[in-house]
Amino acid sequence: MKLFDVYPLFDINIVKGKGCHVWDDKGQEYLDLYGGHAVISIGHAHPHYVETISKQVAQLGFYSNSVINKLQQELAERLGPMCGYDDYQLFLINSGAEANENAMKLASFYNGRTRVVSFAKAFHGRTSLAVEVTNNPKIIAPINDNGHVTYLPWNDTEAMKAELAKGDVCAVIIEGIQGVGGIQIPSDEFLQELRKACDANNTVLILDEIQSGYGRSGKFFAHQYAGIRPDMITVAKGIANGFPMAGVLISPKFTPVYGQLGTTFGGNHLACAAAIAVLDVMKEENLIDNAAKVGTHLLEELKGFKGIKEVRGRGLMIGLEFEGPAKEIRRQLLFEQKVFTGASGTNVIRLLPPLCLSMAEADDFLDRLHNVLR
Numbered sequence: 337m338k339l340f341d342v343y344p345l346f347d348i349n350i351v352k353g354k355g356c357h358v359w360d361d362k363g364q365e366y367l368d369l370y371g372g373h374a375v376i377s378i379g380h381a382h383p384h385y386v387e388t389i390s391k392q393v394a395q396l397g398f399y400s401n402s403v404i405n406k407l408q409q410e411l412a413e414r415l416g417p418m419c420g421y422d423d424y425q426l427f428l429i430n431s432g433a434e435a436n437e438n439a440m441k442l443a444s445f446y447n448g449r450t451r452v453v454s455f456a457k458a459f460h461g462r463t464s465l466a467v468e469v470t471n472n473p474k475i476i477a478p479i480n481d482n483g484h485v486t487y488l489p490w491n492d493t494e495a496m497k498a499e500l501a502k503g504d505v506c507a508v509i510i511e512g513i514q515g516v517g518g519i520q521i522p523s524d525e526f527l528q529e530l531r532k533a534c535d536a537n538n539t540v541l542i543l544d545e546i547q548s549g550y551g552r553s554g555k556f557f558a559h560q561y562a563g564i565r566p567d568m569i570t571v572a573k574g575i576a577n578g579f580p581m582a583g584v585l586i587s588p589k590f591t592p593v594y595g596q597l598g599t600t601f602g603g604n605h606l607a608c609a610a611a612i613a614v615l616d617v618m619k620e621e622n623l624i625d626n627a628a629k630v631g632t633h634l635l636e637e638l639k640g641f642k643g644i645k646e647v648r649g650r651g652l653m654i655g656l657e658f659e660g661p662a663k664e665i666r667r668q669l670l671f672e673q674k675v676f677t678g679a680s681g682t683n684v685i686r687l688l689p690p691l692c693l694s695m696a697e698a699d700d701f702l703d704r705l706h707n708v709l710r
């Protein structure tokens with residue numbers, strides 16, 4: 337059998353990782369400024385993570401959601417105070433798209449409506465309603481194109497207020513910082529006005545923190561810069577450092593109903609052990625503060641680089657926008673300078689390193705980027 341060939345691949349076989357470095361099958365080392373697409377939060381093969389999940393799989397890898405799972409309870413109890421949402425409820429699933437599907441489904445159960453507002457360049461996943469609220473017609477199949485969604489311009493308060501005032505919008509879904517869209521930050525004022533407009537119109541506010549959350553922005557969630565509290569927050573990627581897991585953080589105003597949401601694999605014992613180990617390391621090693629500190633350093637230094645049109649970001653979620661296509665720069669970074677980075681559209685390079693990136697590793701990256709841009 338062949339693989340279904342949907343990924344344009346680099347001809348590199350990564351076989352090992354440690355901290356912010358990975359190695360290919362020929363023993364070549366790479367600096368990882370991509371984190372496997374913002375997934376590696378505490379660093380590759382962290383010893384505490386390896387030990388925790390090894391012990392868990394030897395004990396019990398999986399049992400179903402029909403019995404008590406103390407690890408789910410422990411995760412919820414630990415996550416609440418760490419992220420500032422101790423009074424919220426946690427529903428666990430397996431991927432970012434699934435988190436957004438469940439959040440929008442719950443919003444619709446809540447207010448009985450079917451219309452969703454999303455924004456230009458938004459990315460929320462590739463399934464059903466998650467792809468419909470994704471502003472990319474190329475990946476929306478006819479079967480997903482069901483007229484639920486109105487896309488509004490980014491940071492446009494008047495357009496947003498006018499749409500919500502119609503009184504029939506079920507939910508607004510917005511990224512804490514747009515990732516695929518090229519590292520676009522919603523203004524604090526826009527998020528504050530959005531919060532007010534959602535309250536005024538009984539519309540559910542869903543913050544997609546799948547890429548921007550879990551400490552990446554230098555706060556636990558990127559929307560916390562604006563001081564707002566969404567009705568639901570979706571998380572995935574960094575939550576379990578590469579073990580497939582996701583969650584929806586749900587405000588107390590939603591009452592759970594038996595059977596309304598559910599999943600076979602979501603919140604399994606092994607995934608919870610991985611997610612608890614991530615929280616242990618984030619706390620022990622102050623990774624959120626590190627993301628803020630090293631991110632600020634990178635942002636300041638990058639702004640002085642010749643050849644970069646604009647630098648945007650917060651913490652360790654950084655976009656470098658070039659005048660023209662960035663493909664060749666990214667290729668040289670990878671094949672000549674041995675640095676993994678991410679892309680966004682044609683002109684933007686994305687930096688999404690593990691949150692344990694050190695100052696020395698950040699400077700090493702700046703040197704390697706300089707070698708390409710000089």
Ligand SMILES: Cc1ncc(COP(=O)(O)O)c(C=O)c1O
Nearest residue numbers: 431432433459460461515546547
């Ligand atoms: C903001 C955002 N939402 C949702 C998703 C979808 O997550 P997944 O690929 O785990 O379904 C992604 C993935 O890149 C994302 O960046």
